Amino acid sequence: MSESERPVDLAAVLARLNGDRGLLTELAGLYLEDEPSLVAELEAAVGRHDAEATRRAAHAIKGSVANFAAARAQAAALALENAGRAGELSSAPALLDTLRAELAAVRQALRDLAAVH
Amino acid sequence: MRILIADDDRVSLRVLQGMLQDWGYEVVAARNGTEAWEVLSAPGRPPLAVLDWVMPGMDGPELCRRVRALGEDSPIYVILLTARGDPGDIAAGLGSGADDYVVKPFDGAELQARLRVGERILKLQGDLADRVRELEEALANVKRLQGLLPICAYCKKVRDDKNYWQRVEQYLSERLDARFSHSVCPTCYERHVRPEIEKLRSRRRASEKGRGA
Known part of the structure; x- marks a missing residue:
């Protein structure tokens, strides 16, 4: 699997953090704590067909995973953000499933990281 | 130099804090727009601020408008840091009073360079304010000799403002x-x-x- 296909591109993240592995572990911890509420907000927005709230919640998730160079999760969040912006939520449940799967992979990668350190 | 950063995403906030500390800044972190405004409206506020656009409470552009309304006695250099990179967004962000605009995902070296620009502008503003103060003081002295002076046509004595x-x-x-x-x-x-x-x-x-x- 190439770096861009992995759930998170640790080499790119570490380069951005000046090689600070301790900080990377701290960021992973913060993300794992905050992700459930971000996802819950998105699920609620999709559930009540609220396009603006969907756009906002997907945008927040995209911004948070971007810190881990998580290209696939970012793309999945962006698809939902765009659907919300367009006010077109018919595809939102399917997009949400895709995003959930990508986020699960990100979580796993970050947990592995925490276990290593 | 002290710098305020504001972002509702804890991970992004921590990344930014780490970078800025590495570059030698003393960082004050705010988790939302309301917290950021508390810092920016208090005496001794930091001269530099990096603000996210989308935040609960008060968003980045609203903070910029409020900062500009504070006046220029102690100027604050504000950079909006946001994923909203459309030309219309950039124009709206700068129009709200931001001094600069950096689009996420941002490059660390670019942000650092833009912060240096901010420091340079702040120094220029500070130097100019000092010069204006000096000139105003000089002008206040000159003013004492302006106006109409009554002088006696015979003995050439001058009447002062106390009628002597x-x-x-x-x-x-x-x-x-x-x-x-x-x-x-x-x-x-x-x-x-x-x-x-x-x-x-x-x-x-x-x-x-x-x-x-």
Whole structure:
């Protein structure tokens, strides 16, 4: 699997953090704590067909995973953000499933990281 | 230099904090717009701020508008840091009062360079404010000699603002960083001094003649 296909591109993240592995572990911890509420907000927005709230919640998730160079999760969040912006939520449940799967992979990668350190 | 950062995403906030600390800044972190405004509206606020656009409470552009409304006594240099990179968003962000705009995902070296620009602008503003203060002080001194001065047509005394008549040299020396030393100009020497000397000489000659006779 190439770096861009992995759930998170640790080499790119570490380069951005000046090689600070301790900080990377701290960021992973913060993300794992905050992700459930971000996802819950998105699920609620999709559930009540609220396009603006969907756009906002997907945008927040995209911004948070971007810190881990998580290209696939970012793309999945962006698809939902765009659907919300367009006010077109018919595809939102399917997009949400895709995003959930990508986020699960990100979580796993970050947990592995925490276990290593 | 102190810097305020505001972002509702804890991970992004921590990443930014780490970078800025590595670059030598003293970082004040805010989790939403309301917290950021509390820092920016208090005395001793940081001169630099990096603000996220989308935040609960108060968003980045609203913070920029409020910062600008504070006036220019202690200027704050604001960079909006946001994923919203459309030209329309950039124009709206700068229009709200941001000094600069960086689009996420941002490059660390670019943000650092833009912060240096901010520091340079702040220094220029500080230097200019100092110069204006100096000039205002100088102007306040000059002002004391402006306006209409009533002067006596005969004795040339000047009337001051307390209605006292003063000699010109006294009036001026109280209002200038200058002192007067009395002397005689060539014209007055010819008109006043020489005739007196001539008068004295002729008087002496007359008395010498009288004693000789």
